[in-house]
Amino acid sequence: MPRLSLTARLAAWFAVITVLVFGAGGGILYRALAARIHAQADLELVLTARHLRRLASELDSPQGITLHESRLDSLVLGNQSYFLRMQDANGRVLLERNPSHFAIGELPKVKPSNRIVEHDVQEWRTADGLTMRGVATGIALTDGSVVDAVVGREMSGPEALLAGYRDTLYITTLCALLAAAALGYLAVRRSLRPLRDIASSAAHVTIGKLDTRIPSGRAPLELEALTEALNSMLARLELGYQRLSQYTADLAHDLRTPLGNMRGASEVALARSRSSEEYEAVLVSNIEECERLSRMVENVLFLARADNPQYMMTALDFPVRDELQRVAEYFEGIADDAGIAIRVDASGTLHADIDLFRRAVSNLLANALRYTPRGAAVSIAAHEAPEGVTVTVANPGNPIAPEHLSRLFDRFYRVDESRSNSSDSTGLGLAIVRTIMELHGGSASVESDATATQFHLHFPAR
Template sequence: MRRLSLATRLTVTFTVITAACFILVGWLLYRAAEQRILEQDETNIVLSARHLRRLVAELDSMEDLKTHQDRMVVSVLGDDNNALRMVDDAGHVIVDHNPTNLPLAPQGVVPTGQRIVASMLNTWHGDHDLPIRGVAVVGQMRDGAHVTIMVARSFADRAVLLRRYRRDMALRLLAGMIAAMVLSYLLVRRALRPLRSMAADAATIHAQNLHTRLSAGNAPTELHALAHALNEMLDRLEGGFARVWQFTVDLAHDLRTPVGNLRGTNEVALTRLRTSAEYQALLGSNIEECDRVSRTIESVLFLARADNPQFALQRSTLDVREELQRIADYFEGIALDARVGIEIQGSATISADRELFRRAVGNLLSNALRYTPPEQIIILLASRTDEAVTVAVENPGAGISAEHLDKLFDRFYRVDRSRSDSANSTGLGLSIVKSIIELHGGRVTVDSQPQGITRFVLWFPVH
């Protein structure tokens, strides 16, 4: 099923709302007009009945009434829908003016002396169920004789008038709906023009053209917010593509070196026959290169898994000082060879993944051992604040220039480019540290002074 466009949906919505408003207003106007017409006709009937009763009161006898019939009829003339009948006490019809033969049967008679008001009018129906309104009143002549005056009016002409009014209103309502639909569609399409322009700009964006940004121009505020959000998304995508590209280039470079070494040493070994010792040395060298490739691949796989939102931590409560001691014991042999001491200070407990915690601190300690001068001490410091548990790794040395601090945690980034082919480093250690800390909801910071102390701090939130 084909979905309706936004312009069509808005047009239909506006048209329905406009039609509902037109119908409501039209109905209210119709009811007001109908009520006004009825009230005016009722007023005319009441005034006619009052006038006729006054005229009757001025007459001396029935003979005068018969003589002045025309005068009585004139009081209700001007509309063929009006009817007048006067009857004496004996039931004889004295005056009968009924051009349209209305059935005159008003219920109740207003006695002499009682004021005639609209609430006294009766309603009955004639042919074709058309309503008739009228009133019967008693008039008294000077000689004391009484006459019943019946005044009535048919509303057939009013029904025709109201029917025409309804028809004209319906036609105008239909015309208004059509006009509202057309105008709404044109205005909606015009209002959505910036959105179509943004869609056209978005269609030009691809992997090789991520620098393009959407412009809302003179669009409404809501589209400005949308364009801003999409541009921020494009910034993130562009940054992500750039990191992926750089990551791919760096990974290819780091893998090319050991693979080239493996191929080169093997080609050299095949140029002539070698002794068993030489072949053993060659195999040992190849194993070292394979170990480096394996470490690189394992680190890349870990970072890929850590970037997955579904990565699950195996949290447990850790005694930080105890864990730092175990890590120090693990690196004890390397520290002895480098003539570097490891000192543990402070204590705290945290909720963290044990293996990942050891890996993060181990990577920092490994870097510290690599760059700490002999006869110096590396300090592993645990502390706690109201907001976080911190684990710091401090080591003396040459320090790190400020220009490198912001890039230390980038993948494959090395301060010393001359060591890029080292079998001991993949350039991913600090990236892994950052990923581990972010998985725990924390952060890692670094501070380094030239020819002073370099301090990496892991922040684990208390909660």
């Protein structure tokens, strides 16, 4: 079954609603008209029966009805749809005016003493399908005798009027259906033109045109939110693609450096015969470069996994001081070789993933040891507050320029290229720190002055 367009669906709904409205309204008017016509016909019958009773009640005997026949049948004279019949108590017909020879049924009679009202009018159908309405009543004469009278009419005229009105209603409803479908289709199609313009603009967005934006100046109010959402999405895609391109270029550059070192060292070693010690030195150098490549690949894989919305963490409560002391003990040998002291001053309990917490602090501590002068000390502190726990890693040394502070946590960002190319740095440590904090719903920040450079990890309260 082919799918209908939104325009066709709305046009169809407009047509259905129009038919329902016209049908309901027409049906109500039809019933009101039919009730009005029947009420008017019944009122005429009632008035005629009352008039007949009043005239006949002035007569002194049933024979007087025959004598005053012209006076009585004048009530229905000239109207082919009316009929009148009067008969005595023995069933003898005293007066009958029925030019169309309608079949008159047996009707319940109104007592002479009762007032004739509209509810006394009865309806029946003849053998040939005609609808009849009439009223039967008893009439008391002056001599005390009672005669029976029936006044009625045939309803083909009113029924023809109602049938014509019904046919007009059907034709009007059909025309309204067609008009609503056609005009609704045109109106909806014109109203949805901004939506087609949005689709057309979106179709022009390509990898090379991610800066394209969907114009929203002429969009209806209902589509402004959609246009803004699409433009925001395009802006995020453009920024993400730019970051991905820069990330890929930086990754290729960083991978090329150790690979170039390994190839250069190997080519130099093979240029002429070397001693075993020299070959051993080349192998050691290549192993160091391989370790650097392994760390870089591991860091890249971690960032890729952490960017996945389905990345799972195992968070639990633990004493902050114990974990910071454990990290400090791990780096104690490196710090001793560099002549640097590590001081831990922490308290409180933290709810976080222990492995990720250790990795973030280790990256900050390794970075601090790399830029701390000999004889100085690196401090690791943590304090607990109502809004959460803040862990700070501070080290003395040359201050970082303010223009670099906001980009330190970007992937492969370089403040000093000469330092960043060392074999123990992959350029991803601080980026991993920021990713870990984002996974915990926290944030990472840095501040630097002539006294020290401080990195802060802000863990929100549980």
